[in-house]
Amino acid sequence: MRKLTLIALVLSAFILAGVSTAMAKDTVELAYVEWSSEVASTNVVQAVLQEKMGYECEITPVSGAAMWQATATGDVDGLVAAWLPTTHGHYLEKVKDEVVDLGPNLEGTRIGLVVPEYVSIDSIDQINEYAEKFDEQIIGIDPGAGIMSATEEAVEEYNMDNIELMEGSGATMTAVLKNRIEDKEWVVVTGWTPHWKFAKWDLKYLNDPKGVYGGEEFISTIVRQGLKEDMPEVYEFLDNFYWAPEDMAEVMVWNQDGMDPYESAKKWISENPEKVEKWLP
Structure with a gap:
């Protein structure tokens, strides 16, 4: 009887380990440029992934060129910091066949x-x-x-x-x-x-009569190819992510006043549950 009990306990341990492994979620990796706007948005996305969806999320500040290249090569899963069509347009042109453009996450930029x-x-x-x-x-x-x-x-x-x-x-x-x-x-x-x-x-x-800086811009979400198949929940959330300039400005002001960017992000998502709910898969 003791032997059977021991075997049952060992089997149970293996089964539980298997369930735990199956439930473990992959780490999501995002890149961003260290502009105050992108610090705000990337930390909000990280906070939702970790606090609401149970993923680990690593965010890495890099140059604009490195951010796009890392997404195109699949070294990171994506970015929510693509200023288009002017500011980052030349980066998108180079890698447009190697990434997936999920469209604007914020409109009304300049x-x-x-x-x-x-x-x-x-x-x-x-x-x-x-x-x-x-x-x-x-x-x-x-x-x-x-x-x-x-x-x-x-x-x-x-x-x-x-x-x-x-x-x-x-x-x-x-x-x-x-x-x-x-x-x-x-x-x-x-x-x-x-x-x-x-x-x-x-x-x-200052007025720009020659139109060098383009007109009104928007910020887009860009992800690596294959993310939809590898992490469908993450893909759907990033596709749904959309907020307004005043939302971003609120987080930026908290950051500028000295709050840790991740704590600002957690505060914002806790104070805006209805908006966050619309993003979740």
Whole structure:
């Protein structure tokens, strides 16, 4: 009897181990660019996957080019940070046959050159004339960003011979902006909407008569080929993921005020259960 009981216990252990393995979910890997907007959205997606769907989710900040390449090669499962059709359009063109475009997750975005409201010019074609007041600089972000490629084109198209595009990061760009505004100095920076800086300071986009920066943009979700077959739940959630600029702005402000981005994401999903419910498979 003892022998039979022991065998039964061993068999039960094997069965339970098998059930546990079957229930274990694969880790979802996402890439993103470290813009405040994409930190917000990627952490919200990570929080839903982990807190609501039971997946492990790893998120990795990389350059724009690396983010697209990693998705195309299948090194990551996807991204929710594709600014289209202008900012990341050249990346999509290169890998469009190797990825799956799930469409917009946020609409109403914009990119361009931004100045404080007190700056008395209104158009990009006036920058060169006032180069000295701008310290002969446009304050940019990381060199791999699509907005930097567009700004390099703008410098050429608008014959800004006296202006240098400064590379840096989103953090250095806003730090310079903050310092210049405090001193009431002129400054022009690469800008995009949504971004918390528009809530903090009175800013304006410069008109772009040559249309270098395109019109209104949207942010799309892009996934690797085969995700639908490998992780149908994850695919369906990412396909459903859609929110508004004001939703993203709320998370960005919390992050800027010092809250950990993942904690901000958890707070947002707990305060917006009806929106999150629509995303779930």
